[in-house]
Amino acid sequence: MLTTGALRAHLLAARLAGVVATSREESLRSYRLFAARDPRLLIGIDPEWSWGQRDLMELMATKCGVSADPAHTSGQDVIDPERTLAALDAFAERIAAVAQRGAPVLFGTGHPRWLLGFYAALADALSSAGCEVLTPAQGRCVDITTRFGLRTHNLDYVRGVGLMREPGTVRPGCEPGAHSHSPLPVRVALAAAAEGGGPLPELVVGDHGWVCGAGQLGFEAIGLADTDDPALFVGEAEGSVSVVVPLDDAVRSDYYGPLTRYVLNRACLSQ
Template structure:
């Protein structure tokens, strides 16, 4: 794909609602901020964040790092992600991935959004592998029981082509916020210091657990997932790219091209 200019990418992000006025409703955002402030583990995404984070401070971070509406009395309706903040973070993420390529680092890639973000991670993995990086695939087949809206179900770590970790169960891949799978991956890698990753490229609990473990971590987060942005504020996450992580997969292709170009991997 032709690499878009910054202006072209910005227009694309707004047109496809990856950024700008997005589909995630304000009331859902505020509910998640409240639950994170209450230290609900599901919303901490595997990080041990400071207990002093309250709803007001979380909103402040989300205004500064994501571009959500700053009015605390805006309780219902649409919310926003600033496309310029998205692109700034994509550029920062590209710089860190480019550094990984130059250093030929060991990398783990994982997504809690297999239906939408997998092609982004696969493109990054192909580019890094071509530059001599090692893409790690630990704990394949590791499984656990997790609570769902339908009761308890088994989930298993599987790897898509190009070494992107995700969860599978009942014959299909699943959205997840859980940190447990990344924690299992890191527990296996910790047995051999030569296999410890230099960089994690991930989202949701996969990213949070990696950042909590002290690994350089870059990834993507929606405006209703405040923990990664608060984690960035605390220095646990290197780069969190704000975007709607649930649009059709093909719409992320221009962003991916721009990211890889910024990394020097296009």
């Protein structure tokens, strides 16, 4: 069994927490754009409160452990591993609760290259516990705004985890998918589930727009977020998102394996 101390050491060694790859400049730019209500940073959240850049800096200092000093404008960001561990415990509690009810769940990621394995292991465990892992709108086309303009992607599921693909890249059901912050995939998936008369998820698990888009629509949502993704933490602060785990969301995929084992153990879902 992975102890809290061992996981803390792993977080620091893998740079999932501690000094992370995300730069202070990237994070400050994100806070500035979020404060200006740029949809690229809102990623599905419609904030109820007024969030200035300084407000966001203070929120992220509380939630992640980054510096709250506005004079700190360069270098690498820092995530407090204790905050990551506490959030992982809360994350595991929500996974355990849905497993106990045998309730339907929906998984989705905008970071399939790195995080697909983490979510897929959770999906497998919840399926084994009697939860239906939903895959609505499989293959549906979704028009997403990218830095190259409007591009059509297809909604696909790999091991029960929703992701976006550029048409013609690889055959459906295979890795990897496209990097995306958009809330449109989860909106399309939830609309398809509702229109089809099938079950709606009692919990949505993921990152980026999957969490923010679902939370904004009133679904319980939990996920992972980096220091340059303030939308999820704003959602958590305002109550539209249940749990956000602060960590670097773009390290090697195998580095998330110990987090998977920790969450499954805490949720009493270990094989």
